[in-house]
Every structure is written in structure tokens, then in C-alpha cells.
Amino acid sequence: MGKTVNWGILSTAKIGREQVIPAMQKGEVSRVAAIASRDQATADKAAQALGIPRAYGSYEALLADPAIDAIYNPLPNHLHVPWSIKALEAGKHVLCEKPIALNAKEAETLLAARDRTGLVVAEAFMVRYAPWWQRVRALAREGRLGRVSAIQTAFSYYLDDPGNIRNMPGIGGGGLMDIGCYAIATARYLWGSEPVRVAGLVEMDPAMGTDRLASAVVQFPEGHLTFTCGTQLVPHQRVTVMGSKARIEVLIPFNAPPDAPCQILIDEGRALGGLEAVTESFDPADQYTRQGDAVSRAILGEAPLEFPLEDAIANMRVIDAVFRAAEKGTWEAP
Template identity: 40%
Template sequence: MQTVRWGILGAANFARHHMAPAIHEAEGAELAALATSNPANAAPFAAFAPGLRVHDSYDALLADPGIDAVYIPLPNHLHLEWTLKALAAGKHVLTEKPIALKAEEIDQIIAARDASGLLAAEAYMIVHHPQWQRAREWVQSGEIGTLRHADAAFSFDNGADSGNIRNRPETAGGGIRDIGVYTYGSVRFVTAAEPEDLQARIRWENGVDVWAQVTGTFAGPLGQFTYGAMTSMRLFPRQEVVFQGDKGLIRVAPGPFNAGIFGEARVELHRPGLSVTVERFPAVRQYKLQVEAFGRSVREGVPYACPLEFSRGTQVMIDRVFAVATAI
């Protein structure tokens, strides 16, 4: 098996605790290099990845001929720039969500991907997790009858951390860009539907959205259904997605997005007569699955579960939410 040699731009905490270990442990992947201007920041990565090469700049890592793919966990406002630079340097690239800040920016990445023949994708890990694949299978096979409504919630409280990039407008922070990609994109993934009409209310603090409520209707192969979503960076932690039909209900909770970290990864199918089927996935690591899926696409040309076209659809929805929102 050809090994995909990975480099990481920046020593972000998320990369250190989640994606770097996933790359190191994934089949067919090697964590080969890290770019950071502070050598001390590289020590935790080198501790589990012996032989790690440390570059003192992002450009130096992109020039490294021993790197096949780059993972980008930089602040949101830097994603587009460095994704395009990675492709121009001849590297496959996996960039944290949101991969861009506007749908038309993703068009730029699609054009660069197509011109280069390389794989570029957003690190939208949930589509690789079997709990979401099962939810999609159940919904699309009619296990809950006709889908009538979907609702999603994702909240946490980082109000005390004013320096957090999510709380800073200059780094393109805010709850919708950080977690709206989950409450919006997960419903799109499961139902293959797109929003028809949307209404939104947003609460702003210091130029970033800290609470948002979105309602509307979706339409697609399963017909039309109503939709509601809540995201917040100022509420007690909660994660839940529900798909409700006329003959049953599917609940993905309590850890639909941070599976195994926020809560147990499981999906529930509720049907008449108090029948409940629960599937649990305690040992599944979605970041590792993401790396392995990316590697198969690079090596074998296997279609990637989250192509840029899917990410663009979620960004279109985000753009619409901001456009129609009323401030409260």
C-alpha cells in the first residue's frame, strides 16, 4: 500500500489532540512534517511521531518534496489562501471547516482542484462515521415513513474565553461558521435535500454571532419537510439531531458531532408501539476514518464522501442565513 505522507500547517490544539494522532494511527498514512515558527510547539507532535520534520514556515512545508498531502487547521480567515497555495504546490489538501467564507470562494478551490488533478476537501468528518451513514440509510429507505421535520441543535459556552478565535471577528469567528456547518450540513447529508426558504434570527456580540435560530423548509428526493436549527456559543453544551416522519423518528444523540468526546456515538430508531432500536459505536474514531478515506481517494481514486460540491452547498446555506437574518 502506498503511504500518504502528511504535513500539518500550524500547531493548533485541535490538530495536536485529534487530527495529528488520527493521521499517525491511520492505515496508509504517515505524519511526516509540521510547520511552526516555535519549535517548542512541535514537541507534543514529535512525541508520538518520531522522525517528524519541523519547518519554520508554511511555505517551507509546502516546498517539502517528501509531503503528499497537507492538513490545514488554521483560523477560518486563512483557509482559502493556504488551500489554494497547497494545491499550487502540488499537494493534496484537507482543510478544516469552513473551507472558505463564501460559496464563490469554494468555486475558486474547485477550479484549482480540477486544474491540478489533486484532491481538495473540507474536513467534515461526520460523513465518515457509521452513525450518520446509518441515519441516512434509515431515512432514505423509509424506516420512519415520510419525512416531515428535521431539527438540529449544537451549543457550548466559550463566553469566558475572549481570546478564542471563535470570539474574534478578525479571524472570521462566530457560531454559524464553527458549528452551523454541522446543524445545516448533517441534514443535507442525510436527506439529500436543500433549503427552499429560510428565516433566521441572530444575536451578535463583538461582531460575531453567538446565538442563531434558523427555520424553514427543505425539499429533495424525499419530498418537502420543515426544518429548525439552533447554534450557540453561549449556552450549556448540547448536541442533537432529530428526523421525524409520519411513522417513526430517528435521533442522533448525545454525541452526533463530537462522537465519543461529547457523548456516546449512537443512533436511535423510534417506531410505533414504543419500539426503539439503538445502534452504538463506542470504538469508532471518526477522524481516523476521515484520514483513511482521504488516503483511499488519493491512492485509488475512490470517490470522497465529502466533495467540495457538498461543502459548497452548505456554504450556500450559511450565506443565505446571514443574508436573511434579523438581529436580536
């Protein structure tokens, strides 16, 4: 392996075509060398549109390419673990979309495969590589906010198409798996600890059988995360990090535009409504580019992987606990 990592893209999924591939193509040490589909014509079309050198009409053919160092897996949730394990067994490192698995038990089979092969496996939570999130974490940890004891997160969109994979229960659909996972991951990122217990409420869509509204209270040693995520609500996202001295609002916390500045508000509470809040603006930065290069550098041995597979499994345990808590009507330990 040289100074760059040759990536193969496992499927022509929308998130890959529209966000991750163009971003990784701008990376310093990431090169998108091939893409695969279950259909050769589909792979050829995507490769031509995106300027990718090679296209394969099967996933197996991509994994057999000796020139490919690593695989990005944006397949539907139920295929994350099976195809990531196949990639590892083919000698490829893996960057897999979130959530890493259908549940923590399944994720542990991927951990066993990683340990068996000795290769890098990372979960694609791109927000942790965004400069504005890194700034929020730094401000919280250096005491600018005082004692941070509450994080409030809202994340929603409207999608009622039963043919969309996010609305299919058998393959890991639903809002908690798709977007609620971000609320959990960012709170764990900011506090650097794991939750103690979880309470949850889940409303299921009666026709599609997926969770369309989920809310949770997640108790951490440092304080409380409260979040609501919904797949049949007005599109919205916001994170508020609250301390004893100040609070921070992350204005576009998750789907930040790669080509426009991003902002956070720092409010010391001197005027209601945040009228005297200070705005910090960040130059355009593609969090997917930064994620790809961070994982590539770990593969190249140039830097440690900050968020290893164990982190992904810990996040999955909290998701599992929210579902259990909602079903039982009790507090559950992750």
C-alpha cells in the same frame, strides 16, 4: 506515491494536536509525516509530543517538502482558502477544516485552484464517515422512518473569551460558522438534496461582534430543518430525524468519543417520552481516522471522493443565506 499518503499538518492548532493527528496516525493508508508552525520551537515540541518525524518552522518549508503528498489545514477560518490554494500550487492535495471559506464567493476561488491543479480538495466534516451517521442515513433512505420531513438540531457550548479565535469576527468567528455548519451539512447529507430557501435569526454579542445565538428554518424539497446553535449556552448537542413512522435521535451527533460506544434511539411513538424506543449501539470508531483514510484513498485513486469541494461550497451558500436572512428579515435562497 506508494500505498500510503504522507500528510503534512499546517499549524499546531488544537483540533489537529488533540483530535485529528492522533486519529490519522491510526489510519490504514494515512501517515502523518510532518508538522509546521510559524515558530520552529513550537513545531519541534508538537512533533516530539505526537511522534511526528519532521517539524518545520514555517508553513512554506512544509509545502516545499517533496515527500509530503497532502496537507491538512486546521488554520483559522480566514486562512482556509489562502493556504489551501498555496498547498495546491505546491502540488499537495488538501483536507481543509470546516467551514471551507469565509463565504461561498471566496470558496469558488479554491474551486478554480483545484480545477487548475487537478488535485484533491476535501472539507473536513468528519461526521459523514461515522458508522452511526451512515446507519441513520440508511434507515431514512430505506423507509424505516416513513416519510422523513423534519430534522431538528441543537448544538451549543459556552465560550466568552474574546481572545479565542471563535470569538473574533474578522477571521470568521461566531457560532454559525463554527457549529451551525454541522446542522446544515448533516441535513444535506441525510436528504441528499439542497435547500430551497432559508429564514434566520441571529443574536450578536455586543462586545465581541460575533453571533452567539443563531436559529434557522431551512426548507428542503423533502421537508424542514430547524436548528439552533449557540456559543454562550450550556454545552449540548442532539439531532432528531422525524418521519411519518418513526424518529431517530442521534445522542452525541458531532463530538462523539473515539474510544467509547455511540448510540442512536429509534422511536416508533408507541409511548410518549420515547419509553419504548429501541437503542442501537455502535462499537468505538474514530470518525477522524475514517475521514483521513477516505480522503487518502481518493488521493491514491482507490475510491472516489464522496464529498468533493462542490459539496463544501453548497454548504457555504446556505450559511451565507442564513446571515442574509437574519440581516434582512426575509426568506433567502442559497
